[in-house]
Amino acid sequence: MTLADLIAGVTMLALNAYVVLGGADFGAGVWDLVAAGRRAHRQRAVIADGIGPIWEANHVWLILVIVLLFSCFPPVYASLSVTLHIPLVLMLIGVVLRGSAFTFRAYDSTGSAVQRYWGSIFSIASTITPILLGMCVGALASGALAVPADADFHARFVAPWTSGFAILTGFFTLAIFAFLAAVYLTVEAKDEDLQEDFRELAIVAALAVAALAVALLILGHRIEGSITPGLVSRPWSLVLQVLIGLAATTAFVALVRGAFRTARVAAVAQVSLIVWGWAYAQYPALIPGVHTIESAAAPAVTLRLVAWGLAGGAVVLVPSLWYLFTIFKSDEASAFQRVDTAEYKAPE
Amino acid sequence: MSDLLAARSQMAMSLAFHIIFAVMGIGMPLLMVLAERQWIRTRDPVWLDLAKRWSKGTAILFAVGAVSGTVLSFELGLLWPAFMEYAGAIIGMPFSLEGFAFFTEAIFLGIYLYGWTRLTARAHWWAGVAVAVSGTVSGIFVVFANAWMNSPTGFTLVDGKPTDIDPIAAMLGPASFPQALHMTIAAFATTGIAVAGIHAWMLRRDRESTFHRAALKLALLVAVPASLLQLVSGDLSAKFVAKWQPAKLAAMEGHFVTQRSAPLRIGGIPDERTRETRYAIDVPGGLSFLAFGDFDAEVKGLDAFPESDWPPVAITHVAFQVMVGLGTLMAFASLWVIVCWVRKREVADSRALLGLLALLTPAGFIAVEAGWVVTEVGRQPWIVQGVMRTADALTPMPGLVVPFAAFTLLYVFLGVIVAWLLWAQIIKTQPDPAHPIRRDV
Numbered sequence: 074m075t076l077a078d079l080i081a082g083v084t085m086l087a088l089n090a091y092v093v094l095g096g097a098d099f100g101a102g103v104w105d106l107v108a109a110g111r112r113a114h115r116q117r118a119v120i121a122d123g124i125g126p127i128w129e130a131n132h133v134w135l136i137l138v139i140v141l142l143f144s145c146f147p148p149v150y151a152s153l154s155v156t157l158h159i160p161l162v163l164m165l166i167g168v169v170l171r172g173s174a175f176t177f178r179a180y181d182s183t184g185s186a187v188q189r190y191w192g193s194i195f196s197i198a199s200t201i202t203p204i205l206l207g208m209c210v211g212a213l214a215s216g217a218l219a220v221p222a223d224a225d226f227h228a229r230f231v232a233p234w235t236s237g238f239a240i241l242t243g244f245f246t247l248a249i250f251a252f253l254a255a256v257y258l259t260v261e262a263k264d265e266d267l268q269e270d271f272r273e274l275a276i277v278a279a280l281a282v283a284a285l286a287v288a289l290l291i292l293g294h295r296i297e298g299s300i301t302p303g304l305v306s307r308p309w310s311l312v313l314q315v316l317i318g319l320a321a322t323t324a325f326v327a328l329v330r331g332a333f334r335t336a337r338v339a340a341v342a343q344v345s346l347i348v349w350g351w352a353y354a355q356y357p358a359l360i361p362g363v364h365t366i367e368s369a370a371a372p373a374v375t376l377r378l379v380a381w382g383l384a385g386g387a388v389v390l391v392p393s394l395w396y397l398f399t400i401f402k403s404d405e406a407s408a409f410q411r412v413d414t415a416e417y418k419a420p421e
Numbered sequence: 422m423s424d425l426l427a428a429r430s431q432m433a434m435s436l437a438f439h440i441i442f443a444v445m446g447i448g449m450p451l452l453m454v455l456a457e458r459q460w461i462r463t464r465d466p467v468w469l470d471l472a473k474r475w476s477k478g479t480a481i482l483f484a485v486g487a488v489s490g491t492v493l494s495f496e497l498g499l500l501w502p503a504f505m506e507y508a509g510a511i512i513g514m515p516f517s518l519e520g521f522a523f524f525t526e527a528i529f530l531g532i533y534l535y536g537w538t539r540l541t542a543r544a545h546w547w548a549g550v551a552v553a554v555s556g557t558v559s560g561i562f563v564v565f566a567n568a569w570m571n572s573p574t575g576f577t578l579v580d581g582k583p584t585d586i587d588p589i590a591a592m593l594g595p596a597s598f599p600q601a602l603h604m605t606i607a608a609f610a611t612t613g614i615a616v617a618g619i620h621a622w623m624l625r626r627d628r629e630s631t632f633h634r635a636a637l638k639l640a641l642l643v644a645v646p647a648s649l650l651q652l653v654s655g656d657l658s659a660k661f662v663a664k665w666q667p668a669k670l671a672a673m674e675g676h677f678v679t680q681r682s683a684p685l686r687i688g689g690i691p692d693e694r695t696r697e698t699r700y701a702i703d704v705p706g707g708l709s710f711l712a713f714g715d716f717d718a719e720v721k722g723l724d725a726f727p728e729s730d731w732p733p734v735a736i737t738h739v740a741f742q743v744m745v746g747l748g749t750l751m752a753f754a755s756l757w758v759i760v761c762w763v764r765k766r767e768v769a770d771s772r773a774l775l776g777l778l779a780l781l782t783p784a785g786f787i788a789v790e791a792g793w794v795v796t797e798v799g800r801q802p803w804i805v806q807g808v809m810r811t812a813d814a815l816t817p818m819p820g821l822v823v824p825f826a827a828f829t830l831l832y833v834f835l836g837v838i839v840a841w842l843l844w845a846q847i848i849k850t851q852p853d854p855a856h857p858i859r860r861d862v
Contacts, residue, residue, distance in 0.1 A: 123821055132487070133524040139494045140520040143505050144513020150508035154498030158818045165495055166831060173835055176484035177842060180477060222817070230818060270621050309575040372512030372586050386521035393528045393551075400532060400539055 076380060077145070077370035083357070083383055084141040089348045092340050093253060098131055099126050100254025102171065103247065105192065107302040112266060115194065119271075121179070121259040129351020130397060132172065144379055146369040149359045153209075156218050160205045160234045170194055180395035199334060200247065207246025213332075214351060216298030220363030238292050238299070247283040249344055252278035256324065259333040268333070275328050275336070283321065286347075298362055305353030313353060317346045345418030409419030425812055427485035427821035429502040429580040431828055432799070435493055437790055438832045442486030444699065444789055447560050448612020448643065450530075450553035453857055455639050457546050467635050473537075476549075478843055479812070480534050485839055487527065492828070500821070504804050506585065506815035508569070512615045513577055514588040515565040522559035526552055534717065561601045562610060571796065599661040600796075603654045606647050612621040612784025614645025614751055618782030621775040634769050637778075646851075652749055656711065662799075663712035666806060667721040668730060669799035672737035674708055675701065676722045683708040683720035687723050690741060691734045696724070698738070732801045740794035747781075754781055784785040 108116040110255035130319045143150035154161065171194075178191035212218055217233035233239070262268045293301025302312055324339035357365045370376060422430075453475040460468035494516075497504050528549035536545055569575075575591025576583040589804065617640035620633045662670045668677070675698030676683060680752040685708045689701025706716035713720070720785035723731055754777050761768045768774060 108454055124638045130524065132491070132529045133520070133527050136494055136523065137490055137520050140516045143498065143509040144517050145510075147513075150498050151502035151630065154495070154502050154505070155816055155818060158816065158824075161495055161499060162824045162827070165492050166827065169831060169835070171486050171840075172488040172491075176481055177838060180481055180842060194743030206693070228820065280738060356649055374586055375510040375513060375588050378514055378588050382514065382517045382521070386518070388522060389525055390528075393525055394611075397528045397532055400536060 075367070075370075076373065076376045077366050079147045080141065080356070080370075080376055080380060080383075081366045084138055085144070085352045087134050087137045087141065089292050089345050091131070091138060092348055094131040094135055096250040096344075097200045097253040097257050099171075099203045099247075100250035100252065100278075101258065102175075102196045103251045104258065104271075106196035106200055107214055107311070112270060115267060116270060119258060119267055119281045123258060124175070124234070130394065131166075145372060145376055146364070146366070148360060149364050149369045152218070152360060152363060153213075155214060156220060156229065156233060157209050159230060160209050160212075164205040164209070167198045167205065171198035171202060174198065186389070203247045203250045204243035206392070207243035208234045210246065210351075211236070211242025212298050213360060215239060215293065215296050216243065216300065216361040217413055218360050219298065236296075236417070238289070238296055240287055241285060241292060245282070245289055248278055248281040248285055249347070252282050253340055253344055255371065256333070256336050259328070260297055260337055268331075272328055272331065272333075275340075278327070278356045279321070279325050299357045300351070300358070300361055304350060304357075307353065310350070310354065313350045317343060317350060320346055328354060392411065422820045422825075424579050424819060424821045427825045429811065431448070431821065431825040432496060432500055432595060434825070434829055435489065436793060438796070438836070439486065439489040439493055439787055440793060441786055442482050442489060443560060443563075444608045444611050445482040445615075446486045447553075447556050447608035448525075449475055449482060450549060450611065451554055453479055454546060454549035454553055455642065455697075457542075457549060459635075459639070461542050461546060466694075467632050468715055469634055469764075469821070470632065471639070474835075476534060479552075480530070481839060482610040483526075483530055486701055486804060487523075489832070491771070499814055499818075501804065501811075501814040502816050504809060508805065509811060511573075511583060511586055511588060511591045512566045512569045512629065515562040515592045519559050519562035519566075522555045522562060523558075526559060527556040529555065532648060557605060558694060559603060559719055564601045564604045565597050566602045569594055569807050571800060573599070573808050578808070587640075595665055596661055597653065599658045603651070603658045603792075606651045606654050607785070609643050609788050610647035610651050611639050611789055613642075613647055614754075614778070614785045616640035616780050617644050618778050618780070618784075621769075621778035622782070623777065624769050625772065625775050628769070628830060632694045643757050644751075645755040646653055648748075650752040650767060652752055653747070654750060659711075663720070666800070668726045669722065669732060669737070670712065671723045671725075672732045672734045672740040672799050673740040673795055674720075676708065676720060676736060677724060679719065679722040679725050681709065681719045682717050683712075683722075685711060686738075689738070691738045693731070693734050720757070722835055725793070730802065732799045737799040739793055740791040740798065744788045744791040745793060747791070749785045751781060751784055751819075754778060757788065761802055 083342055101124055103118055105120050108120075141148070142153075174191045174194035177189050179196060202241060214236040215233075216234060217236060217239070220233060221228045222229075252275060255278050256269050258271040259268050259275060262271055290304065293299045293304075293305045305314065320339050320343035324336050324343055327333070327336035355361060357367065359366055359369055430716070448677055454471055456468050456475060459465070460472055464805060470811070478531035502607050529548045532540070532548040533545065533552055536548060540548065569591050572595045573591070573592040575587040575589070577585040620636040620640060623633045624630065624637060664671070672691075674683075674688055675689055675699070677696040682705065684703035684705050686698055686701035686703055689698040691698040706721050709718040710716045712718065723734065754774070757771075757774055757777070761771055800806055802810050802812070804814045
């Protein structure tokens with residue numbers, strides 16, 4: 074394994090973190106959008122409490138992916154930004170609207186009508202953005218980005234990310250995010266009615282994830298240049314597929330039985346394995362048909378320094394993140410009152 | 422509108438929008454931890470109220486700063502892919518480090534904003550300190566990356582391709598120190614003056630408010646030293662530009678003809694066609710002295726460069742005048758504050774000073790925007806000084822006027838909302854001395 078492989082792996086790890094943390098925040102927005110019935114208000118409250126303290130941190134993973142990409146694999150960053158210009162711009166608009174609307178809703182106390190308005194911007198943007206992100210991944214994985222520079226506008230800038238495969242990948246991504254969010258929310262929700270609500274949603278999402286995964290496998294095999302054959306034909310791919318299946322089954326059974334903590338662990342494992350299954354099937358290509366890890370890697374000196382930077386950064390980040398999550402995601406923490414009605418703890 | 426102009430406009434607009442939030446993202450956390458520290462020491466609830474309001478403002482500004490910063494990290498590639506392909510490996514280092522600093526800031530801001538009830542006061546305060554420090558550090562790293570575009574070092578050009586890359590040397594090039602210093606001080610001066618201005622304005626209407634007096638005092642504690650130090654760091658920056666970017670200096674000064682004992686021009690409108698700057702007040706030998714420390718030194722004029730390498734002279738010159746003018750005013754107000762403080766131990770009693778501070782509320786922001794116009798427009802037609810032209814970095818994607826229009830609309834919308842939220846939620850709401858901390862996070 075080369076240094077470039079290692080950094081590509083770390084980039085993938087950051088993407089993995091973005092999917093299981095930031096992705097769940099998007100998914101929570103989806104459930105905010107579809108929240109209905111007598112308990113809709115309480116469902117939304119659980120969602121807001123769950124996202125509040127950690128969502129900024131969760132979304133920095135995406136910036137880390139981008140920064141690693143342009144420092145260590147600059148031609149890949151440049152090439153993706155050219156061919157995927159349109160969906161990336163649309164995705165960014167979603168990111169901006171979602172992020173700001175969420176904060177505006179939290180700090181705007183002018184009245185419930187305005188808050189609902191922020192809430193709907195937040196939840197609509199939460200739904201559309203993952204689809205666009207998934208369409209970009211679908212364009213990449215289907216090998217559609219190997220377009221000659223003299224191709225016409227449609228062939229170069231539109232066709233790659235609007236194929237059936239890409240669109241299906243978009244919905245697959247949305248389903249994964251929604252699934253993760255619903256599973257996490259079963260743990261976050263403290264009363265049984267809400268837990269039951271989110272359990273049902275999680276089961277629906279799990280079924281959607283499974284159905285879309287099968288559809289993508291079938292569709293992908295028909296596309297020339299797609300990475301789909303790599304999902305099954307490589308030495309370890311079957312092992313990976315079996316592990317994904319095991320994790321998915323565990324998550325599903327745990328959900329049905331109401332073992333929410335087990336379901337959460339299994340769901341994270343399942344989704345992470347899907348991400349790594351994609352990476353493994355595509356390895357060593359970064360953009361299939363255009364760039365490999367080796368062909369796109371920055372000079373060794375840059376890679377070495379970034380590797381040191383990553384190690385140094387991890388020394389700061391890991392304990393900080395651990396601190397953040399122990400404060401807000403431990404059982405003890407949730408026993409505290411909701412923040413907006415609480416008194417500030419005075420020093421003795 | 423040509424694609425190049427649309428792309429440049431989109432980049433300029435995105436940076437101009439983001440920089441406001443970046444500046445506040447550096448300055449506000451410092452104010453917020455200073456206020457909380459006062460509260461921990463004195464237990465006077467006015468400080469806690471202040472810390473909470475300022476942290477609310479920080480939260481809103483940080484969120485918009487974070488998303489507009491994310492947009493920028495993509496826009497570098499969406500608009501200038503050839504630049505990023507060329508420069509990514511060279512300046513990736515400061516960007517990577519910035520990523521970590523920003524990450525740390527986001528983590529501790531979450532802890533700070535939502536942790537009032539979950540941490541001891543001391544731990545909570547330290548979380549605020551972590552936000553302030555990592556925010557400042559993250560700003561410095563971004564400026565390092567920009568500094569490289571002004572004084573590209575750390576590589577050798579062989580057949581138009583960079584080789585022998587040394588990312589550390591690239592990160593710590595000659596522009597890095599003066600530029601990072603100037604920008605960091607600008608962030609504190611701007612935030613301090615803006616917050617002081619708002620409370621000065623409130624004090625003119627309600628002279629006895631202990632709340633506004635306390636807020637004004639803390640804001641000036643940051644604003645005054647920063648505004649005065651900025652004069653020194655500005656001089657350092659000018660000397661750097663004189664040495665490394667003589668064409669930019671000539672444009673900043675509207676200086677067309679190479680000469681010894683060059684005058685410093687105050688005001689004036691440069692005319693590129695007739696090659697002269699009219700209506701300026703000339704200080705003889707002033708430019709030679711400020712640039713090289715010698716009243717007699719020769720300063721290159723624009724005539725020393727082919728016209729195809731000229732930056733837009735009028736824009737650069739006027740922006741520079743605006744920045745220097747406002748910076749000087751801010752320094753003047755700061756001196757006045759010191760005089761008041763030394764003589765009367767109180768600044769809130771001078772109605773005239775309060776009026777000036779209130780007027781200066783937006784001054785720092787305008788100066789920062791003008792300063793970035795000088796840096797960026799003054800570097801044109803280069804995206805990397807002397808190495809790559811902006812036009813050669815442009816994406817092949819056509820129709821760039823569409824994303825430009827879309828982001829402009831989006832940012833205007835966000836700008837209005839943020840201004841309204843800060844006004845309605847934080848500034849206008851009256852402090853409630855009986856329950857300063859209830860329902861108020």
